[in-house]
Amino acid sequence: MKLTPVMEKFILHWGEMGTRWGVNRSVAQIHALLLMSPKPLNAEEICEILSLARSNVSNSMKELSGWGLVKVVHVLGDRRDHFTTLKDAQETFNIIVEERKKREIDPTLAMLKELSLELENDKDADKEVKERINNMLSFLEMMTSWYDKMKKLPNSTLVTLVKAGTTIVKLIGKG
Amino acid sequence: MKLTPVMEKFILHWGEMGTRWGVNRSVAQIHALLLMSPKPLNAEEICEILSLARSNVSNSMKELSGWGLVKVVHVLGDRRDHFTTLKDAQETFNIIVEERKKREIDPTLAMLKELSLELENDKDADKEVKERINNMLSFLEMMTSWYDKMKKLPNSTLVTLVKAGTTIVKLIGKG
DNA sequence: TGAAAGTTTCTCTATTTACAGAAATAAACG
DNA sequence: CGTTTATTTCTGTAAATAGAGAAACTTTCA
Numbered sequence: 001m002k003l004t005p006v007m008e009k010f011i012l013h014w015g016e017m018g019t020r021w022g023v024n025r026s027v028a029q030i031h032a033l034l035l036m037s038p039k040p041l042n043a044e045e046i047c048e049i050l051s052l053a054r055s056n057v058s059n060s061m062k063e064l065s066g067w068g069l070v071k072v073v074h075v076l077g078d079r080r081d082h083f084t085t086l087k088d089a090q091e092t093f094n095i096i097v098e099e100r101k102k103r104e105i106d107p108t109l110a111m112l113k114e115l116s117l118e119l120e121n122d123k124d125a126d127k128e129v130k131e132r133i134n135n136m137l138s139f140l141e142m143m144t145s146w147y148d149k150m151k152k153l154p155n156s157t158l159v160t161l162v163k164a165g166t167t168i169v170k171l172i173g174k175g
Numbered sequence: 176m177k178l179t180p181v182m183e184k185f186i187l188h189w190g191e192m193g194t195r196w197g198v199n200r201s202v203a204q205i206h207a208l209l210l211m212s213p214k215p216l217n218a219e220e221i222c223e224i225l226s227l228a229r230s231n232v233s234n235s236m237k238e239l240s241g242w243g244l245v246k247v248v249h250v251l252g253d254r255r256d257h258f259t260t261l262k263d264a265q266e267t268f269n270i271i272v273e274e275r276k277k278r279e280i281d282p283t284l285a286m287l288k289e290l291s292l293e294l295e296n297d298k299d300a301d302k303e304v305k306e307r308i309n310n311m312l313s314f315l316e317m318m319t320s321w322y323d324k325m326k327k328l329p330n331s332t333l334v335t336l337v338k339a340g341t342t343i344v345k346l347i348g349k350g
Numbered sequence: 351t352g353a354a355a356g357t358t359t360c361t362c363t364a365t366t367t368a369c370a371g372a373a374a375t376a377a378a379c380g
Numbered sequence: 381c382g383t384t385t386a387t388t389t390c391t392g393t394a395a396a397t398a399g400a401g402a403a404a405c406t407t408t409c410a
Contacts, residue, residue: 004300004301004304006290006293006294006297006300006304006308007304009286009289009290010286010290010308013282013283013286014283017279017282017283020197020278020279021279022195022197024367024368024369025368026368026369035307036304036307038301038303038304042386043386043387044386052369052370053369053370053371054370054371054386054387054388055369055370055371055372055387055388055389055390056368056369056370058387058388058389059369059388059389062388079377079378079379079385079386080385080386080387081386081387087307087310088310089310089311089314089315090314093314093318103195104192104195104196107188107192108188108189108192111184111185111188114184115181115184115185118181119181122181125179125181126179126213128213129179129181129182129211129213132210132211132262133181133185135262135263135264136264139264139265139268140264142334142337142338143268143337146337146338146340149340149341149344150340153344157344157347159317160347161343161344161347162317162318162321163317163321164347165321165324165325166324168336168343168346168347169324169328169332169336171343171346172332172335172336172339172343199397199398199399200398200399201398201399217356218356218357219356227399227400228399228400228401229356229357229358229400229401230357230358230359230360230399230400230401230402231398231399231400233357233358233359234358234359234399237358254355254356254407254408254409255355255356255357256356256357
């Protein structure tokens with residue numbers, strides 16, 4: 001497959017952003033390539049197109065699978081694995097948000113719960129500290145329980161809700 | 176200042192998570208320390224408590240200022256800078272989300288706009304690619320414009336909205 | 351204005367992470 | 381079953397990042 005200039009720009013950008021999103025350049029570039037590719041690609045093709053080592057592609061595929069972002073498919077008469085990724089922006093976004101929550105929020109939530117419990121049975125504990133820990137904990141709990149509800153909704157409902165954003169605020173009344 | 180076991184746990188955890196959140200351990204530890212500290216701390220105190228080099232603290236303070244997470248205050252009769260951070264979870268969260276959006280979303284939004292424009296004036300461009308770029312672009316635009324509206328609301332309204340999450344869905348009707 | 355106190359910038363090293371290439375393993379087919 | 385093809389794991393090196401300590405610079409006050 002030959003990359004068009006647009007594809008190349010897209011892949012390079014995605015690769016650079018990858019580091020900010022918590023994955024390395026290779027992983028993000030491969031994801032970008034699969035997003036652009038009209039058909040599933042095998043590992044060898046990915047190596048060639050992106051000039052990456054075979055092992056690097058292998059490991060990156062594993063990481064992308066860990067994120068749930070790539071699927072392995074097979075082509076008739078070819079025993080090699082071929083890889084695709086979801087092409088829908090919203091689905092992709094949902095997955096990334098979910099995974100990042102797991103990695104970036106859940107451990108902190110667990111830690112806060114633990115500390116909150118410890119502080120409860122601690123008569124000498126500083127009142128201010130107790131208060132702040134509990135403030136963080138209850139804020140995060142509120143946000144995550146809201147998120148859990150939202151993610152159960154079908155995407156179409158979410159779109160409706162998001163588009164209705166301003167209307168909702170008016171309905172509920174400010175404050 | 177002497178750290179209690181709870182504070183220490185909190186600081187160490189925050190430090191570890193920092194790397195996942197896109198800041199280094201020192202920066203995250205300092206932020207955690209300021210979150211727990213009952214009073215503003217000067218650089219020297221931070222060095223001692225966290226066993227960090229003076230220069231490291233200085234650079235970290237600069238980074239935290241860049242995030243808008245710390246404020247410099249002065250104590251009467253002391254010429255040294257003293258540092259505090261917002262103690263409210265929601266405010267802190269708002270700032271972090273805003274900053275991460277700037278770093279993690281905005282550049283991609285700009286890139287997609289650019290590519291979308293290029294593709295528009297390109298008769299030979301692959302139709303599929305065009306479609307995917309535009310799908311991503313319009314999804315991100317929808318999300319960010321929703322976010323821009325939400326962030327204008329006072330926190331209390333946001334809390335109401337989040338708490339009313341389920342009710343809203345029922346009001347709007349599924350789909 | 352110069353000594354002291356405070357802060358920042360610079361330089362060098364240690365640590366971590368990324369990634370290529372080789373070796374090892376596993377699967378498929380004749 | 382051995383040979384070919386595909387994939388993964390291992391090992392070493394390069395690159396990036398973090399962070400200590402020294403040097404340079406700035407501010408404050410006597």
